[in-house]
Amino acid sequence: MVQGQRMVVAPVKASPVVIFGASGMLGHALRQVFPRAVFKGREFDITDAARMRAFLIEHKPAVVINAAAYTDVEGCEENRDQAFDVNGRAPGHIAAVCHESGSLLVHYSTDYVFSGEKEEYFESDRPDPINVYGESKLLGERLIQENHDRFLIIRTSWLFGPHGRNFVDTMLALSRQMDEVRVVNDQFGRPTYTKDLATASAGLVDREPGIYHVTNDGTCSWYEFARAIIPNAVPCSSGQFPRKAKRPRYSVLGSTKTRPLRQWLEALQEYLHEYGR
Numbered sequence: 001m002v003q004g005q006r007m008v009v010a011p012v013k014a015s016p017v018v019i020f021g022a023s024g025m026l027g028h029a030l031r032q033v034f035p036r037a038v039f040k041g042r043e044f045d046i047t048d049a050a051r052m053r054a055f056l057i058e059h060k061p062a063v064v065i066n067a068a069a070y071t072d073v074e075g076c077e078e079n080r081d082q083a084f085d086v087n088g089r090a091p092g093h094i095a096a097v098c099h100e101s102g103s104l105l106v107h108y109s110t111d112y113v114f115s116g117e118k119e120e121y122f123e124s125d126r127p128d129p130i131n132v133y134g135e136s137k138l139l140g141e142r143l144i145q146e147n148h149d150r151f152l153i154i155r156t157s158w159l160f161g162p163h164g165r166n167f168v169d170t171m172l173a174l175s176r177q178m179d180e181v182r183v184v185n186d187q188f189g190r191p192t193y194t195k196d197l198a199t200a201s202a203g204l205v206d207r208e209p210g211i212y213h214v215t216n217d218g219t220c221s222w223y224e225f226a227r228a229i230i231p232n233a234v235p236c237s238s239g240q241f242p243r244k245a246k247r248p249r250y251s252v253l254g255s256t257k258t259r260p261l262r263q264w265l266e267a268l269q270e271y272l273h274e275y276g277r
């Protein structure tokens with residue numbers, strides 16, 4: 001270098017990880033696991049295609065994690081367009097831009113892409129959703145696969161954790177207000193702690209692209225889940241608890257690609273100990 005000439009150091013703009021949906025329940029857990037990531041919460045609308053493209057093309061992150069979604073299963077029945085925009089078309093567009101920017105896309109999907117007529121669903125099983133939420137999430141999966149080749153679609157189920165609307169907190173609140181809390185005893189699944197899912201997600205980024213099922217281990221009904229949280233849950237049938245959206249009866253996710261996480265009951269006890277009161 002010629003003496004007197006200032007060395008120009010380019011500012012390091014590229015961040016290795018960007019997280020969309022960082023203000024959601026899983027988003028908060030991902031913040032703990034990826035503390036140096038760039039966090040984009042609700043203020044960054046993932047359906048704003050032009051803004052999304054400009055952002056990703058400028059920053060070219062190594063990894064894009066999309067935890068944003070329209071997760072209100074009942075709301076999706078009434079707001080189909082919003083459901084398909086947020087859960088379907090937006091992830092497809094993010095995938096197309098990740099293809100351009102060379103980023104790995106990590107995206108979350110759901111047990112509700114399945115009808116629940118089978119005992120356990122593996123990654124290779126054919127999805128057959130029975131409600132709008134499941135259909136919209138399945139559209140997201142399909143568009144990601146059409147638009148990109150470096151993606152992880154992580155299907156999970158029955159999430160609980162801090163910073164979100166979740167079943168555990170709902171049960172605790174209802175238990176204080178009512179003598180008896182009726183909970184359906186004929187829908188089965190795998191409760192999953194966001195902390196465990198976020199940690200497992202980090203361990204998947206070096207794996208082959210594809211679909212992965214990640215949940216805590218063990219199976220229960222919503223009633224059995226409730227009984228592990230509160231003493232005054234009483235069982236009822238889905239028929240006694242009519243909802244707009246049909247729910248899968250047995251949406252248990254199994255995996256042929258990943259080892260099971262710890263038992264859901266152990267994870268729940270940790271959550272209750274830290275956040276339950």
Ligand SMILES: NC(=O)c1ccc[n+]([C@@H]2O[C@H](COP(=O)([O-])OP(=O)(O)OC[C@H]3O[C@@H](n4cnc5c(N)ncnc54)[C@H](OP(=O)(O)O)[C@@H]3O)[C@@H](O)[C@H]2O)c1
Pocket residue numbers: 021022023024025026027041042043044045046047066067068069070071086108109110111137155156157158159160163164165
């Ligand atoms: N929760 C479960 O039991 C469960 C089960 C299986 C799979 N999953 C999947 O796991 C992922 C994380 O779910 P979660 O439980 O963390 O959901 P969550 O708490 O509802 O978080 C999703 C976040 O996305 C935001 N969001 C909605 N529309 C958006 C938009 N257009 N642009 C930007 N952000 C938007 C939401 O904000 P607002 O709420 O303010 O709109 C919310 O902060 C999702 O892909 C979900 O489908 C969840």
